[in-house]
Amino acid sequence: MVQDEARERLVAGLGAAMVLTEPDDVARYCRDWHGDVQTSAVAVLRPGSTAEVSAAVRLCAELGLALVPQGGNTGLVLGGIPDEAGAEVVLSLDRMTRIRRIDPDDFSAVVDAGCVLETIKAAVEAEDRFFPLSLGAQGSCRIGGNVSTNAGGINVLRYGMTRELVLGLEVVLPDGTVWDGLSTLRKDNRGVDLKQLFIGAEGTLGIVTGVALKLLVKPTQVETALLALGSVEEAMALYRRARTDCCDLISAFELIGPEAVALAQIAHPDLVDPLPGAHPAYVLMELAGTGLVDIRALLDRFLEGAMEEGLVLDGVVAASRAQALQLWRIREGMNDGQAMLGAHLRTDVSVPLSQVARFVAEAHAAVARDLPDCRSVAYGHVGDGNIHFNVLPPQEGGPGAVAARIKAAKETVNAVLDRFGGSISAEHGIGRLKRADFEARLGGVQEGLLRALKGALDPAGRMNPGCQLHRR
Template structure:
């Protein structure tokens, strides 16, 4: 239970932030107090809207002294509830959205925490560079949120997650002190890496205010294909072939099941079946490189060989950008397409790539046996061994009845994942949703070390107190 915030603390925060820097207006607050799927709703006595790092530091300092809790929020696209306050001060980075610097010699973009991923893409592109992290929420998800959740997305198999893409950070620590770690070094081997500790900390170790992000060359040649395939095992083989044949130029490799494809074409306007046949599984493949015109030929050669060898059953290669976008829309619409079907039990899990097929097959059989009529919608970043294993209720069934099985279903899925050497949270983090469960899968030694780190940095536990250990 979060204690109510004393009036003198609220007054001090308002004075520190100035007129434009805070709000208590219900309408202004409303969209920030509900998660996009409406799974979490919250409340706050004050929305703090710092414009600068100095203002953010003042907020944290005032709260630290008064032992008042803070929930940081970026784009509010998180999927595990960590950004929705339950009585804490809500610190939004909405107004901290500038590009501080972009250097094409260092190949670095220094972005403020509230900059959206789409804005980072645009800024990089305008300078003839590219920031490769890409995900369906990029119009709203912010640099601070992406860092705090160590976000992944569709290009991880080639470029890695945020931990691989951030080379410097500026953070307001829980004491209110500012740590300026905005270095631009590819090599910096000087002991503990505070930056990596902050990445993935889900707002529990401070407020990220800016970051130095790695930039990459623009790729001149790109080919996108939608492929029909018998199952995830064949898809894993196809990925290995694609990587070998292209010398690692596979930009994305996304798995979609038949149900997901059907829901996308049924519920999302303008989306059509990409193939004449109706295979049980699909993969979306993107190949990209810097040699103009060559990706299309690579893709066609890969798919011709795979068809001839019986590894795939059907394929369509996008002939232009419009078609490429239409293929991607089928993938990116997967979560939205589930919504009209009622609530889904969502599992964001990973296993070694070699065990993904076994995971999907075993988990599907176990859930179908335990919960007759459920519909499995498995899709995701196969190249990273990351499956979004979502369980929909029976067609036309009662959503409330389906919701009852959520926890038991998660136990089945997570036990299996762990037994296969996997993780119960591949890319969305733990938030308030998975923290308790994650504890059960960590050793006492690890939990003690993690708690000691948190207590040392935030003895009053003011930063996102309901999140993590």
């Protein structure tokens, strides 16, 4: 079917209000988060309800069109934008923003998949409850996308990935059938847990339209500290001590390198370095709690012992929430600063906790050996073994030369990662960007299981084709 005819059929079947066809309107849904990649689509569908999603899926099946589900389009692996412009439509959930209910006594909420994460967090907080998923893009990302990518963020150490925070799902299947699995039960052992099939599947098995979320008690005490250390090894030693001394009250434990403030200042020139002098490694640590536990006293006792042992060389504890946010601006501003320096390798890897320091050291050494004109930066959520090891190449020589350096850097870093038995994707997903690297590391049995699952639920291969696995 030619594109013009397909657009006419979509408008006739779904209504003009749901279908975007003008090139300028379509373009913004076909651009990746960093603006590095621009594609196109037959149209963009914007349903406002689960019933409309179902109708759109059925019509696209009739027309032979593939669907690329999209939340806030904040992903970093090209999982939410099409790659075959003439045969794919984007199905955006950005009109499905209803908070269906919040039940404080049940510690649960049920929301549309298009709800922005920050909106959910604020609505839950107004009911004196807490939803702990926390991402740099939380003002733009949508919960359906968080579920479909099994998003991580800064609080995984304490609360787990998105998978641990989902009680139930509502999903439109590839034939348009709606599966209502929006239970809020904590314990339900009636066979296979079907919701797990769709968490992390990146829209390849169905479209998440509703989510039942697990809520927690809202922390009444939060303490944030930026600590200077002599090495990554000592940062990991500090983490081991923190797990013993502070138990499960650690909500974040972030490793950042010596270049952190300088990179963040590229994006935020007003940012002030809170610690004098340069140090080889820094940790941004947060404790949170409620009830009778004195979080500040616990942090003070922990830091006193760590400084007496010489693990912590210097540090600052935020005196207010505003000061805590300034410390977090260093960690979050690093990403913006790197982006402003030009195209670079962004990785999202994980290794066993016991191997974090060795991996970082060997990856830095490998980049220095293979790409001496490139700069490597390591930071991340070390409490769960997730390191973002990025490589910044010189920008001379044009886009082709830069792309070649990025490709070489990826091969170098992945070679080190493979020696540690690590993962090429700790929290961002696979999408289309990491598909070849993902498939190269699949075992035969694992690939067979994944393809069997895809074939059983989406035999026509119309749901986000080319995402995670090559088409067949």
